[in-house]
Amino acid sequence: MSHADWFTVSPQNGVLFAGQSDTLIIKIVLDKLRKYPLSGRISENLVFSANDDEKRVYVTIRTVNPVLSVSDESIDMGLNLDVSSFTISNSGSGVVEWEIYGGEDWLAFEPKAGSSEGETDRITVTVDRTHLPEGDHSARLRVDAKDFGQVDITVSLEVVARPQLFVSTPSVVFNSKESEKAFRVQNFGAGILKWQVTNDANWLTIKPRSGETGKEIDIVQLVVDRGDLPPGSHTTRVQVESGVGRQTVSVTMQVPQPVLSLLADEIDFGTSLKPKNFVLQNSGEGLLYWSAELGAEWVSLIPMKGFLKEGETVKMTLSVDRSRLDARQYRTSIHISSNGGGETLFVRMAKTGWINGVIRDVKTLQPINQAIIEFQSEVKQSKSDGSFDCSYLQEGSYEINVSSPGFFSRRGMIKTGSGWGKIELFLSPVAKKTGKIRDAVRLTSPKRIAYSNRRAYVTNQADDTITVVNLDTERTVTNIPLKWDQACVPVGIAASPKRSEVYVAASAIDRIKLVDAGVNLDVREFRIGDYPSECIMGMSKLYVSLLREDRVAVVDISIPARTNRIRVGKQPGAMVVSPNGQYLYVCNYGEATVSVVSLVTEKEIKKISVFSRPDAIAVADSGSYVYVTSQFSGDLSIIGIRQQVEVNRLSITKSPVGVAAIRFPHDGREVVYVVDRDGMLSAIEMPTQAIIGNISGATSAEVLSYYPKTGKFYLIDSLQSTIVILE
The missing domain is CATH 2.60.40.1120 (Carboxypeptidase-like, regulatory domain)
Known part of the structure; x- marks a missing residue:
């Protein structure tokens, strides 16, 4: 408890158990301190009583004495002063808090409130004479520090008649086509107004730049020069200054902006040869300068550069040159640049x-x-x-x-x-039947055929004769009887290309009959060996297959007589000489081989395995292959002359009885024909091995051969006793 009134204690009483505590709040009552001396100490006892015990606590507070001090009680702004100031400070102790109020509309001050612990605060005072009438004017400001004092300050000024600056507009805007404008400078006050204009933009000309005005109006001309300025908006500030104030005029100018417009995005020529057109336009303002850049050598453009006035268009002609290009799809671009932007045109075309x-x-x-x-x-x-x-x-x-x-x-x-x-x-042409030679009297039972000097010689087994055929007229000429006291059974026949001699294998009498083709007579014969079956002319010798001896007889036709016998395979039959005259190929009917005989050494050098019972063989003039057939197997064996091996075997037809081949010098292709016993032919192209079958030839077939000098194939139809011609 306490008898002091300048502070309070809360709470005033309470109950505490052992180990507990309470917090008391002491609050100073400032209003009660006013009766005590400043700048001193005040103390009072605070008594705590509990049960039978009592304690005292001294409460002491020190007081302060703030003193408000203001530097001026009057401020005279006179005729021209617009800004002044005064200071506020605390010349005592403690803190003085102050606030300023009062004044008039033409009077402003900052700050309006504050506090001081001894430092000095400066207050700025500003006056505005603009709307004040002539004469003396004053206003009072009060600085209020509440309990620590108040001070009044008088602010006075004098207003006399003077000029007042007026500018007709705060901004001037030039559009892209305007180059000259103006604004007005006036004196809305009294006396003479002196003014001047300042600006540092080099594109703006101002006339006049200064002047004096009373009641008249001054016109300030503004002229813009766009020169080399970039398109767009350009802004500067014009300052109009006078002794009584300043005003700013914002000047904005638009430099014309040309706009490049391309009235196409892409041009597709396809495969067309004709030029195509598109249009270029200036859709903006001002003069547009443009130029084109081509993306490929195969495209051309006319014109390549130019200029366009506002709204103007130009027709562009686009052409393409495919002459040095590969065939494919092409795409390029043409870039057109200008002072009004850029555009890209894509160009497509195809070259066929x-x-x-x-x-x-x-x-x-x-x-x-x-x-x-x-x-x-x-x-x-x-x-x-x-x-x-x-x-x-x-x-x-x-x-x-x-x-x-x-x-x-x-x-x-x-x-x-x-x-x-x-x-x-x-x-490669496929031979077709073009005619036939029929003579029932002379062609009694045709078996084999040989050629010399555009004549054919045909053996007839039934009557032991040789039929002579003129291949130019395709008619029989005569029959040559073979002289012997018994049946000769002629089979193979060969004709000398250089001598007028025909050699006939008379198999039944084991001899070779010699026929003089010049006089068409059988002139002599000579023994050759056991059962001669086929014969063929070489470069200068005759070769005869001896079926029962497994040999080939060699005949020197200059004697004529047999000079050698070459051992080959079993039952030799049909033979051919290689195009270079160095080899003889012999069908060995009895052992499924073809013997290769060197005509230089007159010895067998190789046997080539083929199918069983080979009985027909052919080679084309200058050909690359030897062709072998067999009635028994129905296959065609193809032997490579260079490799001397069988390179392929084709299943062609049933019962083939004859084979013949032709080579075409232009590309080296060969066509081999295989005829079956029913007279149907199959053609095989080499080396493609393409096959064309079912070519009608004859009603039956005995042998097929080709004579290069007529370019024709001759097919012997023994049943019909005819020679079918194919070409």
């Missing part, structure tokens, strides 16, 4: 490539009309001159398939480049 070709008969080299050409998905026919053309869209290697009735189909490959390709395709 062309393949020019000719189809010819490989034998005659004549063009083939209406041949079927298959190229990709396109099918067309050759023209009367054998020519054709095909288009393509991408360079590369292409396959062309050609077919024509009466010819082997041909697949050709061509590699194109620069949009062009050229090919000449040769088709």
